[in-house]
Amino acid sequence: MKNPLLAEYFFLQIAVILTTCRIVGIVARRFGQPQVVAEMIAGVCLGPSLLGLFFPELQAAIFPWDAKTRDSQSYIYPVSQLGLALYMFIVGMEFRLDIVRSQWKSAVAVSLAGMLSPFLLGGLLGLYFHGSTDLFPAGSTAWASAVFLGASMCITAFPMLARIIHFKGLNGTRMGTVAIGAGAIDDGCAWCLLAVVLSSIEKSPTAALKSIGGGIAFVLCVSLVLRPLLLRLERLLTRDGRLTEPGLVICLALMALGALTTDKLGLHAVFGGFIVGTAIPRGPMTGGVTEKAEPLTVALLLPMFFTFSGLNTKIGLLNTTSGWLMCLLVLLVAMIGKGVSCWLAARATGVPNREALGIGVLMNARGLMELIIINIGRERGLISDQLFAMLVIMAIATTLMASPIFDRLVGPTTPPASHP
Amino acid sequence: MKNPLLAEYFFLQIAVILTTCRIVGIVARRFGQPQVVAEMIAGVCLGPSLLGLFFPELQAAIFPWDAKTRDSQSYIYPVSQLGLALYMFIVGMEFRLDIVRSQWKSAVAVSLAGMLSPFLLGGLLGLYFHGSTDLFPAGSTAWASAVFLGASMCITAFPMLARIIHFKGLNGTRMGTVAIGAGAIDDGCAWCLLAVVLSSIEKSPTAALKSIGGGIAFVLCVSLVLRPLLLRLERLLTRDGRLTEPGLVICLALMALGALTTDKLGLHAVFGGFIVGTAIPRGPMTGGVTEKAEPLTVALLLPMFFTFSGLNTKIGLLNTTSGWLMCLLVLLVAMIGKGVSCWLAARATGVPNREALGIGVLMNARGLMELIIINIGRERGLISDQLFAMLVIMAIATTLMASPIFDRLVGPTTPPASHP
Numbered sequence: 087m088k089n090p091l092l093a094e095y096f097f098l099q100i101a102v103i104l105t106t107c108r109i110v111g112i113v114a115r116r117f118g119q120p121q122v123v124a125e126m127i128a129g130v131c132l133g134p135s136l137l138g139l140f141f142p143e144l145q146a147a148i149f150p151w152d153a154k155t156r157d158s159q160s161y162i163y164p165v166s167q168l169g170l171a172l173y174m175f176i177v178g179m180e181f182r183l184d185i186v187r188s189q190w191k192s193a194v195a196v197s198l199a200g201m202l203s204p205f206l207l208g209g210l211l212g213l214y215f216h217g218s219t220d221l222f223p224a225g226s227t228a229w230a231s232a233v234f235l236g237a238s239m240c241i242t243a244f245p246m247l248a249r250i251i252h253f254k255g256l257n258g259t260r261m262g263t264v265a266i267g268a269g270a271i272d273d274g275c276a277w278c279l280l281a282v283v284l285s286s287i288e289k290s291p292t293a294a295l296k297s298i299g300g301g302i303a304f305v306l307c308v309s310l311v312l313r314p315l316l317l318r319l320e321r322l323l324t325r326d327g328r329l330t331e332p333g334l335v336i337c338l339a340l341m342a343l344g345a346l347t348t349d350k351l352g353l354h355a356v357f358g359g360f361i362v363g364t365a366i367p368r369g370p371m372t373g374g375v376t377e378k379a380e381p382l383t384v385a386l387l388l389p390m391f392f393t394f395s396g397l398n399t400k401i402g403l404l405n406t407t408s409g410w411l412m413c414l415l416v417l418l419v420a421m422i423g424k425g426v427s428c429w430l431a432a433r434a435t436g437v438p439n440r441e442a443l444g445i446g447v448l449m450n451a452r453g454l455m456e457l458i459i460i461n462i463g464r465e466r467g468l469i470s471d472q473l474f475a476m477l478v479i480m481a482i483a484t485t486l487m488a489s490p491i492f493d494r495l496v497g498p499t500t501p502p503a504s505h506p
Numbered sequence: 507m508k509n510p511l512l513a514e515y516f517f518l519q520i521a522v523i524l525t526t527c528r529i530v531g532i533v534a535r536r537f538g539q540p541q542v543v544a545e546m547i548a549g550v551c552l553g554p555s556l557l558g559l560f561f562p563e564l565q566a567a568i569f570p571w572d573a574k575t576r577d578s579q580s581y582i583y584p585v586s587q588l589g590l591a592l593y594m595f596i597v598g599m600e601f602r603l604d605i606v607r608s609q610w611k612s613a614v615a616v617s618l619a620g621m622l623s624p625f626l627l628g629g630l631l632g633l634y635f636h637g638s639t640d641l642f643p644a645g646s647t648a649w650a651s652a653v654f655l656g657a658s659m660c661i662t663a664f665p666m667l668a669r670i671i672h673f674k675g676l677n678g679t680r681m682g683t684v685a686i687g688a689g690a691i692d693d694g695c696a697w698c699l700l701a702v703v704l705s706s707i708e709k710s711p712t713a714a715l716k717s718i719g720g721g722i723a724f725v726l727c728v729s730l731v732l733r734p735l736l737l738r739l740e741r742l743l744t745r746d747g748r749l750t751e752p753g754l755v756i757c758l759a760l761m762a763l764g765a766l767t768t769d770k771l772g773l774h775a776v777f778g779g780f781i782v783g784t785a786i787p788r789g790p791m792t793g794g795v796t797e798k799a800e801p802l803t804v805a806l807l808l809p810m811f812f813t814f815s816g817l818n819t820k821i822g823l824l825n826t827t828s829g830w831l832m833c834l835l836v837l838l839v840a841m842i843g844k845g846v847s848c849w850l851a852a853r854a855t856g857v858p859n860r861e862a863l864g865i866g867v868l869m870n871a872r873g874l875m876e877l878i879i880i881n882i883g884r885e886r887g888l889i890s891d892q893l894f895a896m897l898v899i900m901a902i903a904t905t906l907m908a909s910p911i912f913d914r915l916v917g918p919t920t921p922p923a924s925h926p
Binding site (some may be wrong): 096097098100102104105106108161162163165166168172331333335336338339342343345346349357358372377378381382383384385386422431498 | 516517518520521525527528581582583584585587588590592661751752754755756758760761763764765766769775778797798800801802803805806
């Protein structure tokens with residue numbers, strides 16, 4: 087058997103993470119922030135940026151980093167990945183393809199605007215920064231810098247967006263569906279772009295082709311093969327209008343296969359879970375899976391994901407005026423490129439102003455997906471630590487502003503009983 | 507972020523394990539075996555004993571073992587531990603302390619009989635084997651051999667026993683409660699005994715004292731401090747007779763703390779989850795946690811535990827007549843020491859014969875707890891590979907015989923809809 091010491095840390099970490107998330111959640115709610123933002127902040131608080139800065143020994147006792155026990159933290163990782171995949175699977179099940187179809191103009195327009203505009207603006211900023219600053223490491227090409235900054239501006243906090251929409255009870259509404267549809271397309275495209283950037287560094291164009299072509303093939307397979315198949319099997323997997331236990335297990339196995347497939351394609355496991363979720367027949371099957379899988383996922387597994395990502399983020403500090411000015415520029419480009427252009431695109435396709443603003447604000451939030459993508463960029467030597475810190479600040483700022491603005495637009499909704 | 511390759515294996519393994527458990531479950535049901543036994547067998551099938559023997563390359567592709575990717579299998583481990591702790595927590599919540607109190611004579615008698623008799627018989631067998639065979643490695647003392655074989659005979663498959671009782675809808679009945687109560691006590695004592703043996707090898711009696719004294723202190727703390735505290739907090743954690751989301755999170759955090767405590771004490775994390783579960787106030791709180799946490803635990807997380815344990819078991823082969831005779835002797839001692847004596851103890855305290863037989867059969871099943879304890883014994887050099895193989899066969903035989911005999915005694919019960 088494994089070292090029981092590691093299991094020790096594991097349960098300790100679960101207890102600490104759950105408790106911290108709750109406490110931060112109580113504080114965050116006073117500032118109009120949803121629980122998911124609290125979980126993200128809790129992770130940053132427990133990580134090297136706060137707890138590790140002031141109480142390094144305590145931090146090391148709970149989340150050890152040294153070579154001997156470095157495995158202990160990775161115990162949280164699989165649980166967090168499973169939680170995320172399960173959650174996106176549930177979000178996928180609640181995704182109303184029929185509404186996307188009826189709103190396809192808006193969804194396509196918003197997603198195109200949310201891709202092209204931030205990519206172009208981010209790319210131009212990348213070219214400008216590459217020529218005149220030291221925000222990109224020596225040896226990086228202007229092209230790679232422009233594409234990476236462009237791609238990182240395109241990111242939408244897809245899981246967080248889904249969670250806020252779910253939390254506000256907006257699933258199935260026009261605003262919720264357009265935002266989720268456009269968010270899913272944009273996030274998928276951003277990951278494909280990242281694959282292009284990474285493959286261009288490693289000079290293997292096949293990797294990028296695999297991601298893009300494989301992703302399209304996967305979506306076609308799920309919608310043209312899996313979906314009709316499951317509709318036929320629905321009678322076998324339900325009894326008296328309720329999902330059977332084997333039915334639940336089959337759905338979960340399909341979710342794991344979907345996550346595996348997109349992960350193998352170089353996309354994120356998140357998309358596989360989401361896309362397979364959209365193929366589950368609406369009715370007793372989606373209802374049964376949601377009812378059985380959601381409470382534990384949301385209460386226990388998902389906080390591990392949001393906190394784990396925060397735990398691995400070190401917020402560097404910008405200490406010059408020009409640094410802060412450039413940071414402001416990054417933030418402005420991000421907000422105009424994504425938020426404003428998505429709002430305008432929604433307006434242009436006939437969405438009322440309030441809802442269009444809501445869509446823009448939600449699409450603008452970068453959340454943890456941004457942190458994931460810029461961490462990859464830093465690890466691969468695409469951006470400097472200083473630009474990394476700017477992008478972290480941009481991610482946090484766009485995320486924190488989403489919920490209060492959104493609440494003012496839509497009105498604070500009372501969350502359903504099962505979602506605090 | 508972590509190597510995405512590992513995440514790949516993780517979701518692949520989840521899909522393979524869930525699918526295999528279902529298929530083996532369909533076959534097992536024809537032979538009167540419950541799903542939990544199917545999950546254990548599925549693990550052995552996927553492990554080095556079957557899949558690895560006939561399709562080593564396929565096995566390596568799904569569950570890689572080599573140095574480079576050896577981490578990938580450990581991804582299943584935390585999920586399996588979390589599932590087990592959650593499950594034992596739920597079992598603890600359903601544990602009827604009031605019935606144990608009314609049946610305390612039977613529970614104590616059965617647990618004493620289930621401890622003393624197999625320990626004495628196993629110890630005598632250990633002394634006999636130690637003197638006349640090579641089943642114990644050179645250099646092992648007669649005392650350690652006797653205590654280890656004695657302790658390994660005392661094991662009850664506590665999680666499996668809980669699962670069978672739960673599955674048969676016997677929670678809260680006299681038979682179910684006596685068996686779970688006695689099983690919990692016996693398993694706890696067996697782990698304490700193991701601590702004594704291990705500390706006697708490492709010549710540190712403090713470790714054994716820590717396990718035993720700490721375990722008693724923990725049980726007292728939970729029942730005298732945590733239980734009354736939670737009864738007072740019940741009003742805060744429920745609303746309109748339903749558990750709130752913060753209430754669920756607090757219960758889960760307590761579960762993790764309990765698992766952490768017993769793990770630190772050198773007992774198994776299982777007991778912490780179980781004991782904290784008994785402290786949750788019966789009613790909306792236990793009902794809420796069960797309803798929200800159980801389906802996903804049983805359908806997704808728990809099969810990972812039962813399969814993971816099987817995956818790590820290599821069934822050696824006994825190839826001499828005397829070996830098989832000794833194996834038969836081990837099996838007889840195990841069955842008489844545990845099953846027969848528990849049956850007699852239950853009868854002696856006034857339990858009707860059918861129920862007493864049921865208790866004996868359930869207590870007799872060794873399940874995976876036995877595999878855990880004998881794996882530790884082999885790793886520490888307490889037993890030879892040959893004796894290890896005999897004990898594996900004993901564990902499997904006593905486990906496989908439990909359900910069919912039990913069904914004949916109690917009658918096959920239709921499982922509730924949520925438990926296949």
